[in-house]
Amino acid sequence: MAADSNSEYTLDSVRKALERQEDTIIFNLIDRAKFPLNSHTYEQHYATIASILNFLFRNTEAIQAKAGRYKSPEENPFFPEYLPKSVVPDYPFSKILHPGAASVNINKSIWALYFQQLLPLLVASGDDGNYAQTAAADLSLLQAISRRIHYGKFVAEAKFRESPKDYEPLICAQDKEGLMKLLTSERVEEMVKKRVEKKAMVFGQSVSLERDDDDKTNYKVNPSLVYRLYDKWVIPLTKEVEVQYLLRRLD
Amino acid sequence: MAADSNSEYTLDSVRKALERQEDTIIFNLIDRAKFPLNSHTYEQHYATIASILNFLFRNTEAIQAKAGRYKSPEENPFFPEYLPKSVVPDYPFSKILHPGAASVNINKSIWALYFQQLLPLLVASGDDGNYAQTAAADLSLLQAISRRIHYGKFVAEAKFRESPKDYEPLICAQDKEGLMKLLTSERVEEMVKKRVEKKAMVFGQSVSLERDDDDKTNYKVNPSLVYRLYDKWVIPLTKEVEVQYLLRRLD
Numbered sequence: 001m002a003a004d005s006n007s008e009y010t011l012d013s014v015r016k017a018l019e020r021q022e023d024t025i026i027f028n029l030i031d032r033a034k035f036p037l038n039s040h041t042y043e044q045h046y047a048t049i050a051s052i053l054n055f056l057f058r059n060t061e062a063i064q065a066k067a068g069r070y071k072s073p074e075e076n077p078f079f080p081e082y083l084p085k086s087v088v089p090d091y092p093f094s095k096i097l098h099p100g101a102a103s104v105n106i107n108k109s110i111w112a113l114y115f116q117q118l119l120p121l122l123v124a125s126g127d128d129g130n131y132a133q134t135a136a137a138d139l140s141l142l143q144a145i146s147r148r149i150h151y152g153k154f155v156a157e158a159k160f161r162e163s164p165k166d167y168e169p170l171i172c173a174q175d176k177e178g179l180m181k182l183l184t185s186e187r188v189e190e191m192v193k194k195r196v197e198k199k200a201m202v203f204g205q206s207v208s209l210e211r212d213d214d215d216k217t218n219y220k221v222n223p224s225l226v227y228r229l230y231d232k233w234v235i236p237l238t239k240e241v242e243v244q245y246l247l248r249r250l251d
Numbered sequence: 252m253a254a255d256s257n258s259e260y261t262l263d264s265v266r267k268a269l270e271r272q273e274d275t276i277i278f279n280l281i282d283r284a285k286f287p288l289n290s291h292t293y294e295q296h297y298a299t300i301a302s303i304l305n306f307l308f309r310n311t312e313a314i315q316a317k318a319g320r321y322k323s324p325e326e327n328p329f330f331p332e333y334l335p336k337s338v339v340p341d342y343p344f345s346k347i348l349h350p351g352a353a354s355v356n357i358n359k360s361i362w363a364l365y366f367q368q369l370l371p372l373l374v375a376s377g378d379d380g381n382y383a384q385t386a387a388a389d390l391s392l393l394q395a396i397s398r399r400i401h402y403g404k405f406v407a408e409a410k411f412r413e414s415p416k417d418y419e420p421l422i423c424a425q426d427k428e429g430l431m432k433l434l435t436s437e438r439v440e441e442m443v444k445k446r447v448e449k450k451a452m453v454f455g456q457s458v459s460l461e462r463d464d465d466d467k468t469n470y471k472v473n474p475s476l477v478y479r480l481y482d483k484w485v486i487p488l489t490k491e492v493e494v495q496y497l498l499r500r501l502d
Contacts, residue, residue, distance in 0.1 A: 023471075024285070027279075030274065046340070047339040049317075049338055055317070055318060056315065060311060063306070063307055064383045067307045067382065067383035068383045069381075069387075072380065088291075088297070088298040093380055129323065129343075131318065194460055195458065195460050202453065202456070209445055
């Protein structure tokens with residue numbers, strides 16, 4: 001969801017935005033799973049460049065940076081050290097976040113878990129030669145996951161504004177554990193995990209024209225993997241962003 | 252679907268691949284429709300570059316070309332005149348197509364219809380400042396539509412192999428109308444159009460956890476627009492590719 005200057009970043013509207021982002025993540029999971037692993041994509045020096053993934057990822061990020069992508073407070077680059085300046089005029093994004101938000105970027109953790117843990121579970125083994133397309137699919141999926149996780153900044157801001165009196169003493173004490181406990185709602189988390197699992201079933205089914213003949217068993221991405229993605233990584237890392245943001249909230 | 256060297260390009264397998272590509276097109280329609288029109292994306296000289304769209308599109312294509320994308324017989328660039336050479340070693344894609352296939356590229360027509368006709372129907376008016384993301388969404392969607400339409404080369408090859416005796420005299424006579432008539436199956440086309448409309452309903456619904464509480468009316472992309480996209484543009488342009496391919500088939 002866009003940081004429209006008219007939108008209210010209430011906890012409710014922030015959750016609606018997260019819900020919408022789930023669809024994008026699942027679409028991108030399905031589109032990456034179209035390709036097998038294609039391990040040459042990730043090998044150093046398979047081509048006359050470092051690796052196809054790194055070449056494509058860093059250069060695409062640089063182009064998007066020049067086109068203004070990272071001026072949005074919702075976007076966070078994976079390789080900030082390589083980015084050229086935007087050539088696009090400033091847009092009045094609403095300034096809802098504390099300025100400390102700019103220094104919260106956990107994309108290195110997201111990168112590591114994606115390639116080391118998620119990808120091997122997501123794709124079949126094999127090689128179909130479509131390395132550039134594979135790297136582009138990795139990029140889109142990683143951008144969608146990163147946006148979702150860093151949206152934790154907006155979640156934290158909304159929670160803080162709802163009950164500043166509860167958060168302020170913990171922030172003053174820089175009490176990470178206390179903050180983590182205060183911002184955790186197991187009921188909401190369980191609902192999110194069940195919803196993404198259901199979405200994986202709905203979006204990953206084979207749709208046929210005959211009513212009730214849709215194949216609801218042979219999903220394009222395993223729904224339990226999507227549950228696990230949120231359970232083990234997306235939700236914990238979002239909360240990590242929330243805590244990091246809150247620790248800076250009174251600076 | 253990848254041009255795996257073991258796969259058979261029968262009419263049946265080609266149609267399965269087209270069916271799978273429908274999902275990708277609809278996912279990308281939904282993801283583009285997340286953003287409003289964002290007309291600054293398309294304006295000349297809004298930024299200190301020709302237009303944000305052109306800058307992002309041409310440079311991203313160039314990076315993907317260098318990473319080997321256009322070595323696949325399923326991929327066709329929009330700006331072939333700007334492409335650097337691939338730096339990736341050759342992959343043994345199956346050589347199923349006649350060499351004349353390489354000269355069939357109708358992306359200029361696809362580009363024109365996309366920006367002049369489809370886009371204004373797909374997105375809401377407005378401006379949320381996310382121009383780079385908008386251009387990236389246009390790129391992914393155009394690539395998916397282009398791949399589907401140029402897959403007509405494989406469709407035509409499969410049809411030709413099924414009944415060469417029917418096609419040969421029309422090809423010798425360079426009879427475009429005769430070829431168009433021979434390769435048209437209104438029954439199949441109607442089925443495809445109804446299926447993509449249904450897929451737009453399934454993938455574009457709001458999924459909620461409560462059974463039977465999914466919102467099946469407020470779709471993220473109008474299903475009748477997806478029907479129309481296939482009816483007016485995707486299917487006719489795929490057949491245009493088929494005819495262009497067949498006219499070269501006996502060269």
